[in-house]
Amino acid sequence: QVQLVQSGTEVKKPGASVKVSCKASGYTFTSYNIHWVRQAPGQRLDWMGWINAGNGNTKYSQKFQGRVTITRDTSARTTYMELSGLTSEDTAIYYCVKERPWFDSWGQGTLVTVSS
Amino acid sequence: DIVMTQSPDSLAVSLGERVTINCKSSQSVLYSSNNLNYLSWYQQKPGQPPKLLIYWASTRESGVPDRFSGSGSGTDFTLTISSLQAEDVAVYFCHQYYDSYTFGQGTKLEMK
Numbered sequence: 744q745v746q747l748v749q750s751g752t753e754v755k756k757p758g759a760s761v762k763v764s765c766k767a768s769g770y771t772f773t774s775y776n777i778h779w780v781r782q783a784p785g786q787r788l789d790w791m792g793w794i795n796a797g798n799g800n801t802k803y804s805q806k807f808q809g810r811v812t813i814t815r816d817t818s819a820r821t822t823y824m825e826l827s828g829l830t831s832e833d834t835a836i837y838y839c840v841k842e843r844p845w846f847d848s849w850g851q852g853t854l855v856t857v858s859s
Numbered sequence: 860d861i862v863m864t865q866s867p868d869s870l871a872v873s874l875g876e877r878v879t880i881n882c883k884s885s886q887s888v889l890y891s892s893n894n895l896n897y898l899s900w901y902q903q904k905p906g907q908p909p910k911l912l913i914y915w916a917s918t919r920e921s922g923v924p925d926r927f928s929g930s931g932s933g934t935d936f937t938l939t940i941s942s943l944q945a946e947d948v949a950v951y952f953c954h955q956y957y958d959s960y961t962f963g964q965g966t967k968l969e970m971k
Contacts, residue, residue, distance in 0.1 A: 778960070787952070787962050787963065787964045787965060788954075788962040789962075790959065790960035790961065790962075804959070838908055843914075844897075844956050845897075845899040845911065845914040845915075845954070845956055846899070846901075846909075846911065846954065846960075847911050847914075847920070848911075849908035849909055849910075850908065851908055852908050
């Protein structure tokens with residue numbers, strides 16, 4: 744079955760960067776886009792961007808443009824999301840999601856806490 | 860961006876009763892060339908990631924109980940649970956994938 748397994752909890756200081764990984768299994772990795780979505784406390788889900796796991800093309804939300812970078816390693820079947828210039832408002836659970844084109848499989852989530 | 864607005868924000872329903880959750884999009888998510896509504900519904904329980912219930916507005920995902928159904932077209936959509944079970948207590952939200960990707964604010968469903 745499809746599984747997306749994300750890296751563990753991160754605690755960062757304001758101004759730092761964070762890189763979260765998402766390892767896929769159970770399907771042909773290069774055939775589907777992987778998206779990143781975050782859920783801040785009390786906020787609705789917020790789409791950040793996607794990567795075409797086959798050719799590496801990316802598209803980012805304007806809200807995060809310039810601060811987010813999504814990459815992938817096809818040999819490792821892993822996608823990465825790096826967010827820079829962290830502030831307390833970036834404290835959230837970050838999810839990787841497989842597209843179908845709806846979001847059919849979600850990672851377990853990675854909590855990123857930004858605190859001085 | 861397409862804004863998704865759900866109603867109500869929360870509701871409490873008795874076991875076995877019918878549940879209706881509404882979702883309205885600020886513009887149509889119906890793609891005329893294939894007559895498909897680019898809308899899905901998810902269930903999220905505390906401490907868990909969202910779980911897909913419905914896509915194309917009315918197609919139930921494999922393994923989802925048939926008490927869950929979706930309806931609507933264009934800008935107005937509904938998720939219905941025909942007979943509430945204890946395990947259905949969760950937050951439900953809609954999602955459009957017609958133009959970029961946006962989500963409703965969520966509807967919290969509790970047991971009365």
